[in-house]
Amino acid sequence: MLAVFAVGVAGAAVGLRWLGPEPAPASEPVVMARPVANQTAAPGNVAGSVYDAVGSAVVEIVTSVEGRLGTTPVGGGSGVVVDQRGLVLTAAHVVEGVENVRVRFSNGEVREARVLGTDTGNDLALLQVELPEGIAVAPLGDSDQVRVGDVVVAIGSPFGLEGTVTQGIISAVNRTWQPGDGRTRTGLLQTDAPINPGNSGGPLFNVNGEVIGITTMIESPIRGSVGIGFAVPSNTARRMLPQLEAGAQLQPAWLGISGVTVDAALAQEQGLSIDRGVLVASVVPDSPADQAGLRGGEDTGDGSVPRGGDIIVAIDGTTIETMDQLVEQISRHAPGDTVRLTIVRDGRQQEVTVTLGSWPAEAP
Known part of the structure; x- marks a missing residue:
């Protein structure tokens, strides 16, 4: 199956939907109860304890x-408030293109907030606001410790209903998905906890009340939840926090190809000399890949993987065996960075230097 990277192909009938922005509610918000210091919920009531x-850290x-x-x-x-200085983590697409940001706290207070930094590649943003008493x-938990089946x-605030609590499990870890903007996201947590528009940027907690993810999107054919939601891991957020607090406006790097993971079956089908790496199916015209001379395959017209494209086997000396690995390595870079790709072309290995670009305003 063709795995698209940095091309921007429209989704199918069941597609990824950003969870926000959700239209502002016209009615008065539902006010969350003030939390207590001790967990007094009934035994087994995990959601209540959290x-x-x-x-009250959720806004x-x-x-x-x-x-x-x-x-x-x-x-x-x-x-979600993650620092006593008033630092609030949310999703970048929640505050994208807006001029005024306000935060409504669990006690009903509303205060002006300032966007410190954004990371559109990971869909993260950091706000600063004066905290009420x-x-x-x-606390940020360790998302590397999250396991499938964890509660x-x-x-x-789905649909503007502030303080809505839902519970589920981790359905998968290290998930790779591509929303409608064409940018591939990697390393996501997948959950079946009901998540709806307006949940964007809200926290996903473990049973200890630690943030292990920031909700970002759902997979749904309708405007609502069907049990497939995604969250950016807390360790990704932790890694980006210093840059976001310093005011960084981070953009994802763009290579400009579509590709497919080479395995034994594809290698046999196409008579390839290797059975690992990423076969370049197509190259976006005038993209960084195109300018560097990367070669895509020829479409045979029968729906099969295009033939004859370059096979990427390493980036800056790091072995690449799958599309996920290539996406992950590119995501570590910023526009303007230069990377060295090791490719196999016509059975011969060679190196190509690519200067990564910024994502175009519209997905190609």
Whole structure:
């Protein structure tokens, strides 16, 4: 099956949907109860225990823009307080393109917030806001310790309903998916905890009340949850926090190819000299890959994988055996970085230097 990377192919009927921005609610918000210091929920009530401990760390984010008729609400999402200095983690797409950001706390207070930094490649943003008294700070957990089947709790403001709590499990880890913008996301946590529009940027907690993910998107044919949600791992957020706090506006690097993982079956089918790596199926015109001279395959017209393209087997000396590995390595770079690709062309190994670009405004 062709795995698309940095090309931007439209999804099928069942597709990935960003969880926000959710239109701002017209009615008064539901106010979350103030959490207590001790977990007093009934035995076995995991969601209740987590809510009591760190529920007030979860905030609703309301965004607006300035126009000729004044300030117009445009949507919002959720976020989580991760530092007593008022640092709030959320999803980058929640605050993208807006001019005003406000944070509504569990006690009903609403305060202006400032966007410190964004990372669109990982869909993360960091806000700063003055915290009211009594607001909890949620600790970041170790997402590398998350296992399939672990119980998780999501808290957020789906459809503007602040303080909504849902529970589920981790359905998969290290998931790779591609939303409608064509950019491939890797390393995601997948959960069946009900997540809906407005949950964007909200936390996914483990049973200890630690943030192990920031919700980012759902897989659904409808505007709602069908049990497949995705979250950016907390360790990714932890790694990016210093840059975001320093004001970085991070953009994902762009190579500009579509490709497929080479395995034994494909190697035999196409008579390839190797059975690992990434076969370049096509190259986007005028992309960094095109400018570096990477060669795509020829479409046979029968729906099979294009033949004759370059096979990428390493990047900067790091072995590449799958598309996921290539995507992950490219994601470590920024636009303008130069990488050295080791490729196999017509059975011979050679090196190609590519200067990575920025994603185009519209997915190619």
